[in-house]
Amino acid sequence: MSNGSNLDFKGRVAIVTGAGGGLGRQHALALATRGAKVVVNDLGGARDGSGGSVSAAQAVVDEIKAAGGEAIANGASVTDFEAVQAMVKEAVDAWGRVDILVNNAGILRDKSFAKMDLADFRLVVDVHLMGAVNCTKAVWALMNEQKYGRIVMTTSSSGLYGNFGQSNYGAAKLALVGLMQTLSIEGAKNDIRVNCLAPTAATRMTEDLFPKEMLEAFRPEAVVPAMLVLAAQDAPNRTILCAGAGTFEAAHITLTQGAWLGIEADTPEQLAARLSEVTDREGEAVPQSGAAQGANEVAKGMANAKRG
Numbered sequence: 213m214s215n216g217s218n219l220d221f222k223g224r225v226a227i228v229t230g231a232g233g234g235l236g237r238q239h240a241l242a243l244a245t246r247g248a249k250v251v252v253n254d255l256g257g258a259r260d261g262s263g264g265s266v267s268a269a270q271a272v273v274d275e276i277k278a279a280g281g282e283a284i285a286n287g288a289s290v291t292d293f294e295a296v297q298a299m300v301k302e303a304v305d306a307w308g309r310v311d312i313l314v315n316n317a318g319i320l321r322d323k324s325f326a327k328m329d330l331a332d333f334r335l336v337v338d339v340h341l342m343g344a345v346n347c348t349k350a351v352w353a354l355m356n357e358q359k360y361g362r363i364v365m366t367t368s369s370s371g372l373y374g375n376f377g378q379s380n381y382g383a384a385k386l387a388l389v390g391l392m393q394t395l396s397i398e399g400a401k402n403d404i405r406v407n408c409l410a411p412t413a414a415t416r417m418t419e420d421l422f423p424k425e426m427l428e429a430f431r432p433e434a435v436v437p438a439m440l441v442l443a444a445q446d447a448p449n450r451t452i453l454c455a456g457a458g459t460f461e462a463a464h465i466t467l468t469q470g471a472w473l474g475i476e477a478d479t480p481e482q483l484a485a486r487l488s489e490v491t492d493r494e495g496e497a498v499p500q501s502g503a504a505q506g507a508n509e510v511a512k513g514m515a516n517a518k519r520g
């Protein structure tokens with residue numbers, strides 16, 4: 213497998229979901245330009261997830277082929293596990309492996325929580341969270357056998373930090389960070405690296421949010437470098453990379469130093485009195501796992517018990 217330069221994808225096989233337009237299309241084009249064979253998946257529906265046609269994916273495949281690349285169009289909905297499995301089989305039958313999965317497909321059903329229908333909540337969770345779970349599950353055994361895999365989950369600032377009217381979308385997007393946290397641990401022994409991308413770009417998903425003068429700065433191409441770095445052979449593992457308008461940042465789920473208060477009758481009062489100390493960000497860290505955080509709490513408790 214030729215990978216002279218880290219961001220050379222020659223010989224790699226990639227699946228990009230939701231690649232008929234917007235960010236996914238740019239991801240697929242960039243991977244193909246850099247040598248990857250790409251499955252361009254897209255349901256081809258409207259922004260709210262209604263309808264569907266493979267023509268959006270086919271147009272991107274035509275573009276890749278016209279530029280001398282290799283690509284296959286696939287119209288599966290990421291919510292349909294059997295169709296997703298068939299998509300993975302199609303890639304393996306054609307090219308023998310799947311190295312990269314970019315979980316990018318998504319929809320919006322925005323409304324304030326008070327007005328939101330639970331059906332719209334479930335659908336958004338189904339497409340973003342279960343869609344990524346389905347695609348990841350369909351490549352997971354293969355990537356473990358290959359002892360190689362790069363998976364990018366597309367999260368969002370709406371999940372990381374919240375946005376009015378996006379409780380369904382934000383919950384689904386932060387769930388992908390949770391999925392990444394565990395899969396990056398489980399995949400490490402077989403060189404499967406799992407990361408999150410939090411993009412900001414002017415696409416049909418955000419067309420009503422960006423003022424006209426910002427459209428150029430927020431073109432989807434500006435997000436692509438972050439995807440390429442997360443999909444590369446030298447990718448990090450367990451990183452949340454934010455990208456938009458040429459700016460790149462990392463988001464972390466940190467833990468403060470906190471304070472040991474014991475388990476006493478007046479601990480609630482102690483906690484209320486010392487809340488600013490517990491939440492103080494000086495010296496905060498990112499635990500290596502959930503278990504590491506638990507171990508840290510036990511260690512503090514034991515150290516303080518000894519002292520007492």
Ligand SMILES: NC(=O)c1ccc[n+]([C@@H]2O[C@H](COP(=O)([O-])OP(=O)(O)OC[C@H]3O[C@@H](n4cnc5c(N)ncnc54)[C@H](O)[C@@H]3O)[C@@H](O)[C@H]2O)c1
Pocket residue numbers: 229230231232233234235236253254255256257258259261268288289290291315316317318319339343366367368369410411412413414415416417418
């Ligand atoms: N544009 C932004 O600023 C922004 C910000 C944060 C996160 N995101 C995320 O980036 C990803 C791409 O969004 P975009 O802005 O390019 O929007 P987009 O609407 O242009 O692209 C989403 C694509 O996913 C496809 N899709 C929807 N449901 C599908 C399904 N069930 N199966 C297969 N394909 C399906 C759509 O047909 C569409 O082509 C999404 O996950 C989105 O949530 C975008």
